[in-house]
Amino acid sequence: MTRQxxxxxxxxxxxxxxxxxxxxxxxxxxxxxxPMVTVIGYSxxxxxxxxxxxxxxxxxxxQAIFDDPVFWASLxxxxxxxxxxxxxxxxxxxxxxxxLNSDRINPTLRNILRVLYILPWLFTAVIIAVIWRLLLEPxxxxxxxxxxxxxxxxxxxxxxxxxTALHAVTFANIWAGYPLFMVSLLAGLQxxxxxxxxxxxxxxxxxxxxxxxxxxxQLMPIIISISLLDFIWTMQVFPLIWITTGGGPIYSTEVxxxxxxxxxxxxxxxxxxSASAVVILLISLGLTLFYIRYQKAR
Amino acid sequence: xxxxxxxxxxxxxxxLHVALAAGLFFAAFPIYWMLSSSFxxxxxxxxxxxxxxxxxFTLEAYAAILGDPVKLRFFFNSYFVAGAVTVxxxxxxxxxxxxxxxxxxxxxxSLNTIIxxxxxxxxxxxxxxxxxxxxxxxxxxxxxxxILTYLVFTLPYAILxxxxxxxxxxxxxxxxxxxxxxxxxxxLWRVIVPISLPGIVATSVYTFLLCWNEFLFALTLTKSTSMxxxxxxxxxxxGQHAFEWNxxxxxxxxxxxxxxLIYLVAQRYFLAGMTAGSVK
Numbered sequence: 187m188t189r190q191x192x193x194x195x196x197x198x199x200x201x202x203x204x205x206x207x208x209x210x211x212x213x214x215x216x217x218x219x220x221p222m223v224t225v226i227g228y229s230x231x232x233x234x235x236x237x238x239x240x241x242x243x244x245x246x247x248x249q250a251i252f253d254d255p256v257f258w259a260s261l262x263x264x265x266x267x268x269x270x271x272x273x274x275x276x277x278x279x280x281x282x283x284x285x286l287n288s289d290r291i292n293p294t295l296r297n298i299l300r301v302l303y304i305l306p307w308l309f310t311a312v313i314i315a316v317i318w319r320l321l322l323e324p325x326x327x328x329x330x331x332x333x334x335x336x337x338x339x340x341x342x343x344x345x346x347x348x349x350t351a352l353h354a355v356t357f358a359n360i361w362a363g364y365p366l367f368m369v370s371l372l373a374g375l376q377x378x379x380x381x382x383x384x385x386x387x388x389x390x391x392x393x394x395x396x397x398x399x400x401x402x403x404q405l406m407p408i409i410i411s412i413s414l415l416d417f418i419w420t421m422q423v424f425p426l427i428w429i430t431t432g433g434g435p436i437y438s439t440e441v442x443x444x445x446x447x448x449x450x451x452x453x454x455x456x457x458x459x460s461a462s463a464v465v466i467l468l469i470s471l472g473l474t475l476f477y478i479r480y481q482k483a484r
Numbered sequence: 485x486x487x488x489x490x491x492x493x494x495x496x497x498x499x500l501h502v503a504l505a506a507g508l509f510f511a512a513f514p515i516y517w518m519l520s521s522s523f524x525x526x527x528x529x530x531x532x533x534x535x536x537x538x539x540x541f542t543l544e545a546y547a548a549i550l551g552d553p554v555k556l557r558f559f560f561n562s563y564f565v566a567g568a569v570t571v572x573x574x575x576x577x578x579x580x581x582x583x584x585x586x587x588x589x590x591x592x593x594s595l596n597t598i599i600x601x602x603x604x605x606x607x608x609x610x611x612x613x614x615x616x617x618x619x620x621x622x623x624x625x626x627x628x629x630x631i632l633t634y635l636v637f638t639l640p641y642a643i644l645x646x647x648x649x650x651x652x653x654x655x656x657x658x659x660x661x662x663x664x665x666x667x668x669x670x671x672l673w674r675v676i677v678p679i680s681l682p683g684i685v686a687t688s689v690y691t692f693l694l695c696w697n698e699f700l701f702a703l704t705l706t707k708s709t710s711m712x713x714x715x716x717x718x719x720x721x722x723g724q725h726a727f728e729w730n731x732x733x734x735x736x737x738x739x740x741x742x743x744x745l746i747y748l749v750a751q752r753y754f755l756a757g758m759t760a761g762s763v764k
Binding site for chain 2: 199202204210217278280285288290295301304306308313315319332418424447475
């Protein structure tokens with residue numbers, strides 16, 4: 187190769203990656219990063235989107251949100267919904283993974299159950315919401331069973347009474363989300379070297395000791411990263427709540443996403459909705475930074 | 485060695501199977517109930533005591549859904565949008581993944597971090613500026629609006645998934661093309677793409693799922709009934725005929741079919757796609 191040709195080749199190698207990446211960067215830049223800047227801009231404007239020449243509003247819309255008791259109620263509901271979901275996703279996922287991993291069950295049964303336990307994951311949030319509405323109807327099957335066993339005396343309106351609605355949507359979300367943990371932990375369990383357990387057997391360790399001193403520490407990295415992701419995603423849940431309760435009754439299941447949506451598309455207060463959306467973004471970004479740091483340290 | 489067949493041991497095995505059965509009930513009963521309700525008449529759904537198996541098995545709910553062009557349009561829209569986004573996403577992500585996997589360049593690390601962090605951007609945050617943009621460009625209530633917005637959410641994962649796959653392929657393959665005087669572009673299409681089918685399938689499955697399930701943007705960026713997708717269709721059905729539970733369940737079953745089929749046929753790819761976000 188002549189020197190000229192070689193330098194031409196080098197230049198090509200240097201430019202090529204940017205060319206390959208350009209469509210993606212264009213889309214992510216124009217349709218993700220730019221809108222993020224836009225929504226921050228909206229939150230400082232009066233009548234954002236609705237007027238061509240919106241005036242500067244300063245921190246007015248943030249002030250309005252922080253003065254709104256419904257915002258704080260939504261924040262609290264989001265926290266409750268998210269924490270309970272993540273804790274139970276983890277517990278149920280772990281329990282199912284350990285049970286499926288046990289050598290006490292027949293391999294065929296194990297394979298069948300593994301497929302069936304994943305089922306809730308295959309359904310869209312809207313469909314999950316509709317299924318649970320049917321199950322939890324006042325005249326539905328859950329009430330009927332619970333009354334027969336004698337756990338409840340009269341029909342409970344799970345989704346439409348303020349005392350039970352938040353628990354009911356949380357329960358539906360717990361049902362819908364545990365398979366992510368189960369699948370990840372099952373993969374993790376299969377990666378733990380067998381000799382750890384053999385060594386423990388020689389030392390006469392009991393089953394619960396092996397669980398506490400070998401299994402859980404070995405699974406910790408998976409537990410932490412899935413919990414963080416699950417927390418971030420559950421915080422953003424919208425359709426499940428929108429379809430089951432719509433945030434009601436009397437705001438009892440209002441979460442940050444439904445609160446923001448209503449501000450934007452029921453009250454058409456897009457400026458204030460933008461301020462609320464920015465608050466959600468900041469919470470998510472904080473958690474994301476934490477997640478990325480954790481992943482890098484690993 | 486573990487001692488077996490002691491009474492205590494047998495008790496543990498029995499307890500485990502009881503727990504497994506309880507788990508099965510928890511996981512599968514709601515889905516069984518959807519399925520069985522879709523084959524009941526609407527009066528039977530609320531019969532007391534509830535009938536576990538449909539007493540009078542009927543396909544009337546399915547006939548009502550499949551005989552209604554408005555509802556068929558929901559399905560067409562969902563398949564069309566999800567299909568279009570899948571093709572675009574796979575193409576664009578493949579190029580980006582090739583760049584990430586086969587080249588070293590300035591800013592690679594930070595670009596990778598940006599792409600990982602975009603996974604967690606709340607959809608509701610982007611919804612408001614998207615609404616503003618979509619309205620001002622006059623594409624409100626069109627397929628283009630849905631396809632463009634879905635692309636933003638599918639692309640980051642798809643890039644990570646494809647990059648992960650391409651990293652497992654040996655570099656000698658494309659170096660051989662370079663020795664023969666071929667460019668990286670020929671290496672991509674002649675060598676890499678043909679052996680990347682598993683990665684492409686996993687990415688497609690993941691992308692399709694995400695689009696099929698999307699609710700928030702479809703709800704906000706479309707308006708006319710003819711532009712609605714299946715999830716919105718189910719919500720509309722609930723608003724119109726609040727008590728036609730058998731139809732709602734039949735539509736839910738039909739709306740879940742693609743995911744169930746993909747899961748049964750390509751379980752491995754499905755799981756790879758669904759856990760994509762959690763493995764780096």
